[in-house]
Amino acid sequence: MSAQPFSYLGESIAPGTRKHLEIDVGRLPSGTMLSLPIEVLHGVEDGPTIWLSGAIHGDEIVGVEIIRKVLAVLDPTQLAGTILAMPVVNVFGFVNESRYLPDRRDLNRSFPGSKTGSLAARLARMFVDQIVAHCSFGLDFHAGSNDRTNLPQLRGNLDDPETLALATAFGAEVMIHARPAAGTLRAATLRRGKRVLLFEGGEPRRFSAEAVEAGVPGALRVLHALGMIDQAPTSPMGASLLSRKSRWVRASRGGIFRLGVALGQHVERGDPVGVIADPIGAVGTPIRARNGGVVIGHTVNPLVNLGDALLHVAEIQSVNQAVAP
Numbered sequence: 429m430s431a432q433p434f435s436y437l438g439e440s441i442a443p444g445t446r447k448h449l450e451i452d453v454g455r456l457p458s459g460t461m462l463s464l465p466i467e468v469l470h471g472v473e474d475g476p477t478i479w480l481s482g483a484i485h486g487d488e489i490v491g492v493e494i495i496r497k498v499l500a501v502l503d504p505t506q507l508a509g510t511i512l513a514m515p516v517v518n519v520f521g522f523v524n525e526s527r528y529l530p531d532r533r534d535l536n537r538s539f540p541g542s543k544t545g546s547l548a549a550r551l552a553r554m555f556v557d558q559i560v561a562h563c564s565f566g567l568d569f570h571a572g573s574n575d576r577t578n579l580p581q582l583r584g585n586l587d588d589p590e591t592l593a594l595a596t597a598f599g600a601e602v603m604i605h606a607r608p609a610a611g612t613l614r615a616a617t618l619r620r621g622k623r624v625l626l627f628e629g630g631e632p633r634r635f636s637a638e639a640v641e642a643g644v645p646g647a648l649r650v651l652h653a654l655g656m657i658d659q660a661p662t663s664p665m666g667a668s669l670l671s672r673k674s675r676w677v678r679a680s681r682g683g684i685f686r687l688g689v690a691l692g693q694h695v696e697r698g699d700p701v702g703v704i705a706d707p708i709g710a711v712g713t714p715i716r717a718r719n720g721g722v723v724i725g726h727t728v729n730p731l732v733n734l735g736d737a738l739l740h741v742a743e744i745q746s747v748n749q750a751v752a753p
């Protein structure tokens with residue numbers, strides 16, 4: 429069926445067009461107004477309304493590039509449904525190259541937010557009211573947190589068959605079923621009966637090529653699986669590994685950590701995965717995997733203290749065949 433105009437933020441957006449909008453989110457101490465960019469693509473045919481979001485953690489900028497590249501290949505005259513793209517959600521953290529808001533709050537622990545709370549709570553509430561409320565599904569792009577890099581991976585409620593189908597269509601190397609922590613966008617979205625997948629890839633303050641190369645075609649395959657676009661790149665992976673349990677290997681002493689494995693590498697329980705040593709000398713303390721699985725993240729900072737997270741291993745439960753688009 430042909431789509432009707434889309435009413436959004438006081439605008440009427442005609443079928444087959446895209447519109448750039450800005451939402452005011454307040455002033456900096458300098459008096460400068462800050463606003464959040466939103467790109468709306470309204471298709472010519474009826475279909476779902478979905479969102480694409482990036483930089484909820486302000487320094488996790490890889491999603492900004494993934495969303496830019498996805499929007500560059502989409503044509504609203506060839507689209508069914510509507511896309512609300514908000515590539516820089518935590519604009520305060522983004523301009524400061526920080527994960528947090530200026531008051532050190534984590535936006536992804538501030539959902540569903542409130543209209544009278546902290547800046548993070550207000551931003552979270554704005555996102556819920558202006559984005560989540562209009563959508564049936566969202567894709568939220570993240571990267572590893574401070575000094576960590578992640579294998580491109582998806583996280584979501586994979587016990588839900590439709591979410592699992594969309595995650596399988598995305599075709600990331602690994603998908604992880606995980607309950608959302610309290611205060612996260614995922615928790616707030618699920619509570620409203622909507623679906624969401626979280627993408628993780630690369631490290632903060634960098635455009636990881638692997639993450640961009642996984643994220644752009646993966647997002648397009650999800651749009652295809654939702655019936656919003658006719659064609660999407662085929663998945664080179666063939667299969668996604670499904671995990672329900674992951675564990676960090678932690679430093680058994682302080683020192684200089686030499687990593688012995690790479691992202692995506694399979695390890696067995698007890699395998700050597702690196703060494704922690706002193707600045708001088710050949711001998712060090714071997715570090716071993718606590719569980720078998722795939723390395724999905726690791727520290728990129730060799731200077732470690734006792735108990736620091738060194739690498740993240742996901743136990744593999746099953747292999748999901750990718751669906752050819």
Ligand SMILES: [Zn+2]
Nearest residue numbers: 485488570571
């Ligand atoms: Zn994040």
